[in-house]
Amino acid sequence: MTSLILFGTFILLFLIRVPIGISLGIASFVTIIYNGTVSPSYLAQGLTTTTDSFPLMAVPLFILAGEIMGKGGVSRRLFDFVKMIVGNITGGIAIATVATCIVFAAISGSGPATVAAIGGMVIPMMVERGYDKKFATALVACAATIGVIIPPSIPMVIYGVSSSTSIGDLFLAGIIPGIVIGIVLMIYSYFYAKKNNYDQLTEKFTWYKLFNTFLNAFWALLIPVLILGGIYGGVFTPTEAAAVAVVYGLFISIFIYKELKPKQVYEVFVNASLTTGVILIITGSANAFGRILTIERIPDQISTLMTSVSDNKIIILLMITVFLLFVGTFMDTLAAIIILTPILYPIATELQVDPVHFGVIMVVNLAIGFITPPLGGNLFVAAGITGMPIWDIAKKVFPMFILMLIVLLLFVFNADINILMPGSN
Amino acid sequence: SENSDSESASGENNNNNESEFTMEVAAGTMSPEFSLAKTWRYFEEELESQTNNRINVELYINGELGGDRELTEAVQLGEIDAVAPSTGAITGINEKFGIYDYPFLFENREQAYEKLDGEPGQQLLNSLEEDGMKGLGYFENGFRNLTNNQRPVKTLEDLQGLSIRTMENDIHIDAWNTLGANPTPMSFEELYTALQQGTIDGQENPAGLIRDNNLYEVQDYLTVSRHVYSPYVILANLNFYNSLPDELQTTLDEVTRDAIEYNRSLTVEEEEDALNTLEEEGMEVTELAEGEVERFKDALEPVYEEYQDTIGSDIVSMFRE
Amino acid sequence: MSVLKTINESIEEWLLTLFLSIAVASISVQIFMRFFLNSSLSWSEELARYCFIWLIYIAIAYGAKKARHITFDTLYDSLPDKGKKIMDVVAQILFGLFACLMVYYGLSVMQTILSYGQTSPALGINMALVYSAVPVGMFLTVIRLIQNLYNSIKY
Ligand code: NA
Numbered sequence: 001m002t003s004l005i006l007f008g009t010f011i012l013l014f015l016i017r018v019p020i021g022i023s024l025g026i027a028s029f030v031t032i033i034y035n036g037t038v039s040p041s042y043l044a045q046g047l048t049t050t051t052d053s054f055p056l057m058a059v060p061l062f063i064l065a066g067e068i069m070g071k072g073g074v075s076r077r078l079f080d081f082v083k084m085i086v087g088n089i090t091g092g093i094a095i096a097t098v099a100t101c102i103v104f105a106a107i108s109g110s111g112p113a114t115v116a117a118i119g120g121m122v123i124p125m126m127v128e129r130g131y132d133k134k135f136a137t138a139l140v141a142c143a144a145t146i147g148v149i150i151p152p153s154i155p156m157v158i159y160g161v162s163s164s165t166s167i168g169d170l171f172l173a174g175i176i177p178g179i180v181i182g183i184v185l186m187i188y189s190y191f192y193a194k195k196n197n198y199d200q201l202t203e204k205f206t207w208y209k210l211f212n213t214f215l216n217a218f219w220a221l222l223i224p225v226l227i228l229g230g231i232y233g234g235v236f237t238p239t240e241a242a243a244v245a246v247v248y249g250l251f252i253s254i255f256i257y258k259e260l261k262p263k264q265v266y267e268v269f270v271n272a273s274l275t276t277g278v279i280l281i282i283t284g285s286a287n288a289f290g291r292i293l294t295i296e297r298i299p300d301q302i303s304t305l306m307t308s309v310s311d312n313k314i315i316i317l318l319m320i321t322v323f324l325l326f327v328g329t330f331m332d333t334l335a336a337i338i339i340l341t342p343i344l345y346p347i348a349t350e351l352q353v354d355p356v357h358f359g360v361i362m363v364v365n366l367a368i369g370f371i372t373p374p375l376g377g378n379l380f381v382a383a384g385i386t387g388m389p390i391w392d393i394a395k396k397v398f399p400m401f402i403l404m405l406i407v408l409l410l411f412v413f414n415a416d417i418n419i420l421m422p423g424s425n
Numbered sequence: 426s427e428n429s430d431s432e433s434a435s436g437e438n439n440n441n442n443e444s445e446f447t448m449e450v451a452a453g454t455m456s457p458e459f460s461l462a463k464t465w466r467y468f469e470e471e472l473e474s475q476t477n478n479r480i481n482v483e484l485y486i487n488g489e490l491g492g493d494r495e496l497t498e499a500v501q502l503g504e505i506d507a508v509a510p511s512t513g514a515i516t517g518i519n520e521k522f523g524i525y526d527y528p529f530l531f532e533n534r535e536q537a538y539e540k541l542d543g544e545p546g547q548q549l550l551n552s553l554e555e556d557g558m559k560g561l562g563y564f565e566n567g568f569r570n571l572t573n574n575q576r577p578v579k580t581l582e583d584l585q586g587l588s589i590r591t592m593e594n595d596i597h598i599d600a601w602n603t604l605g606a607n608p609t610p611m612s613f614e615e616l617y618t619a620l621q622q623g624t625i626d627g628q629e630n631p632a633g634l635i636r637d638n639n640l641y642e643v644q645d646y647l648t649v650s651r652h653v654y655s656p657y658v659i660l661a662n663l664n665f666y667n668s669l670p671d672e673l674q675t676t677l678d679e680v681t682r683d684a685i686e687y688n689r690s691l692t693v694e695e696e697e698d699a700l701n702t703l704e705e706e707g708m709e710v711t712e713l714a715e716g717e718v719e720r721f722k723d724a725l726e727p728v729y730e731e732y733q734d735t736i737g738s739d740i741v742s743m744f745r746e
Numbered sequence: 747m748s749v750l751k752t753i754n755e756s757i758e759e760w761l762l763t764l765f766l767s768i769a770v771a772s773i774s775v776q777i778f779m780r781f782f783l784n785s786s787l788s789w790s791e792e793l794a795r796y797c798f799i800w801l802i803y804i805a806i807a808y809g810a811k812k813a814r815h816i817t818f819d820t821l822y823d824s825l826p827d828k829g830k831k832i833m834d835v836v837a838q839i840l841f842g843l844f845a846c847l848m849v850y851y852g853l854s855v856m857q858t859i860l861s862y863g864q865t866s867p868a869l870g871i872n873m874a875l876v877y878s879a880v881p882v883g884m885f886l887t888v889i890r891l892i893q894n895l896y897n898s899i900k901y
């Protein structure tokens with residue numbers, strides 16, 4: 001009965017367009033009143049205490065860093081450089097878009113922030129060269145999911161915190177899946193462009209131009225080195241790395257590239273805070289919601305259900321994948337990680353799935369949720385940039401979604417082989 | 426809290442409905458095998474049977490309701506009825522409990538038990554009434570020990586320049602500073618990664634916690650320094666406690682005493698186990714050299730003095746004499 | 747009057763910029779002190795965290811003002827204009843109701859903390875200052891929702 005009230009209230013409110021975080025909050029509140037386990041002030045207290053977390057600060061900081069890089073000319077310089085390398089291939093500009101997303105992913109920890117930083121710049125360029133606007137928008141939305149798979153990654157930080165898994169190991173394990181997804185999307189872009197006779201030549205390639213664009217992008221290309229080098233060199237923690245990215249990004253955007261004016265710095269700070277607020281109200285109430293689930297022993301029931309179907313590792317991982325894809329369609333990525341990690345992690349460890357491997361499966365899964373309607377963070381931002389309805393974009397997303405799913409399954413089926421970690425057993 | 430209609434309506438457990446009182450007990454994240462979790466289960470069983478189910482205990486001891494600090498507040502606020510946090514969650518509310526942050530306050534367990542169960546410990550518990558809580562006694566968290574990645578620490582000199590993760594706690598920070606280390610407050614969630622990447626050199630915690638969080642994977646040297654004895658303070662909401670009739674209060678007190686006995690025998694065992702595991706996992710285990718504890722204590726004298734006024738000099742002398 | 751207007755327009759923006767700047771600065775100083783001077787700060791992480799809590803609850807009000815909270819729009823989009831308007835008003839009222847409840851319970855939590863005088867471990871500030879973020883932010887949210895509601899009914 002209690003779970004019926006909890007989920008029923010949530011779904012009802014969610015459907016009538018009450019903000020998701022508020023829907024979770026009201027559902028938790030109603031449940032608390034109904035079963036009287038704790039007093040309602042516990043919910044108000046929890047809104048403060050669950051956000052009182054240092055690792056969670058990776059959210060505003062990486063979003064801010066992403067905004068700064070987007071507005072400060074960092075992403076454009078990366079794009080110019082990459083375009084010079086792959087521009088002569090068929091579909092060069094689309095391939096360059098994906099490649100830029102991969103490089104930018106090593107700077108940004110957020111999917112939607114990656115869409116914002118890259119999409120605003122490249123979608124108009126692709127349209128200008130005759131690309132279908134829906135395809136261009138869909139491509140950026142999909143490629144930007146790599147932003148949370150390649151380190152740094154906010155969802156990985158949250159998973160690491162919820163499951164006490166090393167964030168450093170998770171970060172390393174995301175590199176290969178992220179690059180594989182990128183390559184698959186580039187190959188798709190190539191064939192898509194070929195079929196539609198899109199242009200191949202962006203600019204004539206010269207070594208001089210390549211060198212020139214490299215010099216321009218040099219300070220930007222240094223960012224991933226700085227962030228990952230700093231984390232693995234023991235200079236700062238993954239959360240602190242986000243603050244370093246902010247300070248470094250501000251420095252090069254203001255003093256080296258001279259593209260960010262004080263007024264814009266103010267706007268960038270406000271924007272990043274706004275995005276943080278609308279994400280974290282969900283995170284905060286998802287915590288309360290998750291705690292009520294635990295009190296009601298729902299995680300135990302779910303895991304009993306899953307393990308009663310089969311005790312085969314791959315089959316259960318496949319069930320989890322399907323379940324996460326379903327959840328990812330309507331739930332925010334971070335909220336899903338917060339609610340579901342305590343439920344699914346024990347199942348995975350019982351099956352002796354490596355916690356790092358499982359974390360990557362969860363993050364890739366929920367990253368795909370960024371591009372599945374009706375609720376997809378990347379789709380929202382992409383739709384915001386181009387002014388197109390999300391269902392139109394979603395149609396062009398579909399083939400890419402299938403490709404990403406295949407990559408994900410590849411990693412699920414290899415649960416026994418640790419192919420995720422470069423340089424480890 | 427007293428049974429309300431809404432509570433009986435949840436009807437998870439039929440005999441709940443006959444209980445006059447429900448006591449909601451919570452604990453922060455931990456494994457069900459952890460001694461504190463076992464202790465609370467023992468407490469539940471005993472209290473329910475000895476009161477003939479007049480008190481129904483509901484346990485939320487897997488971190489469902491949050492961590493120590495928020496649970497302590499929740500007890501103050503009357504949202505839940507009891508919790509046993511480490512003292513770090515209490516010092517912000519009651520500065521006197523800072524005494525348990527004094528390094529090398531107790532030489533061994535026996536001495537610790539004597540003070541905790543005697544006048545000094547009880548006086549502190551009584552002072553919690555001003556904070557809306559009833560202090561019922563002390564479970565054991567254990568002696569804190571130092572681990573690091575640089576070198577075996579046997580002497581004061583070995584500590585110099587080591588960066589050590591500490592809790593956000595002035596006494597701990599000042600003490601490590603005074604001893605020549607570089608104390609670095611850091612959230613526990615980031616500790617593993619920070620040790621792994623060498624962002625900091627070491628940390629200090631009870632052996633069980635070091636084992637349960639796999640810190641041995643990222644730490645080479647363990648010093649059985651026993652520098653701080655850390656109790657869990659058993660707290661009940663004062664209104665809840667006072668709402669119980671006298672005979673139930675007496676039973677609750679007795680059951681708590683039994684649970685304390687039970688808990689202490691468990692934790693001694695658990696510490697031994699944990700230390701063995703840490704050694705088996707390849708940590709180099711050392712003790713402080715002969716006479717080093719005295720040197721540490723001498724060096725720390727300014728710190729003991731500095732916090733005397735905040736904690737209360739009467740309390741400090743009661744514990745230190 | 748114009749002062750009030752400016753405050754009404756920008757209060758959240760100022761506060762957000764302030765809190766986020768302090769957080770970034772204090773974490774940066776923390777890294778600098780630890781890595782270059784081998785001398786860690788005790789208060790930097792706590793300061794950053796408390797600014798972060800305030801940032802979130804002010805940003806929620808700002809999100810309400812800008813109507814940027816994340817919602818499920820599929821059903822809404824399929825409705826005729828009148829249905830949209832009704833659903834809009836209902837959703838905003840429910841949001842506002844929740845915010846009111848959080849103001850009420852948030853204040854009661856804050857009062858208790860205040861009455862026992864709990865202080866923070868590192869900065870030693872009264873914890874009520876931290877806990878007031880929820881009632882203050884939610885109060886501001888209620889005001890913003892009322893303003894939105896007023897505008898959507900008026901126009
Ligand atoms: Na990333």
Ligand code: NA
Nearest residue numbers: 328369372375
């Ligand atoms: Na989705």
